[in-house]
Amino acid sequence: MKRLRILIIDDHRLVRDGIKTMLETQSANYDFDISEAENGETAIEIIKNRDFDIILVDYQLPKMNGAQTVEQILFYKPKSKILALSNYDEYTYITNMIKVGVKGYVLKNISPNELIKAIETILLGKKYYASDVSGKIIDSEEKREQEKRNAKIRITRRQSEVLKLVATGMTNDAIAKQLSLSKRTVDTHRQNLLLKLNVHNTAALIKKATELAML
Template structure:
């Protein structure tokens, strides 16, 4: 029997938080925690190991963007789905650059939300209509116009990408960096998702084209 997807909710509005938890549990998700502040989610994440974190953007204390970055740094396999009332371009791009796998506007229906969480858990990058084109366009703009084409990547993702471009395997990279094979694989998958690439061949070609080969 397949284990249910483990979800953590972070939203400072009690009504939203309770409704989300109720809907997710009713749909078969394993809600491991529902927090009003991001710090609590980041602090408990290593123990409860969520598959998906459903994160509000504007939070008291640590922001949703900073929390996403912190969660991904702790465990690169965690998938943060931003769930916010804001559809502003800057907010969306900041969230994705911070480590969010997707971005859903709070005007989404319950069915759309549940579907988005399922698909995020499966590794897809989910965005409300119109936002995916915005994110992809920004990646392309950065790759074409900016001096640093890896601006959307974390330092660790860039470090691993440089080694991938030389032909090193995930196992070899893990040994060099002193991390687990799984951690390296998760970083590679995150990078593929951010750059809208499909496999290591495309990733290696992209890195070489950008002059990232060690």
């Protein structure tokens, strides 16, 4: 019977107990060695001194959140395998966790069967995301662009014209000729773009305009 050393990081005692109970229903195949931490700091102290086959970590933790905790864990133990276990399939939570290097993300309403499957998948070196979670990631690429387009910053039609031409690499003089304007007019439009996007030069302007999907 395979021994699995598991660390559960969650600030709610009942949640930790619930996860343990879920795991115990699957104890036919595994000998679980379960440790617990109720916050990030405690978890980090624990992992400094012990190794774990897998670590389950919530996102919402007091002080250091889940992502920060994962970052620290991976700093001290870079090869740690970490599964995020959360109540929320919030896009921000998911992407923050993925960014810092978790190997999977599931919701707390997961079945014991699926929890084990997730753990096993991760132990095999693969990643595991609950179907709702991965759907959310994939969907939101489109939503993100939409949201950015609807962001507060609004440029006028003329400014947009100038911005797009600037982004092609044209000089203000060339843009002026193309739009049949004085070069000075284009200069000012450009200046106003810098003001609106709160940047001070063209490099930052183009970068920000790209992020805001203005190009």
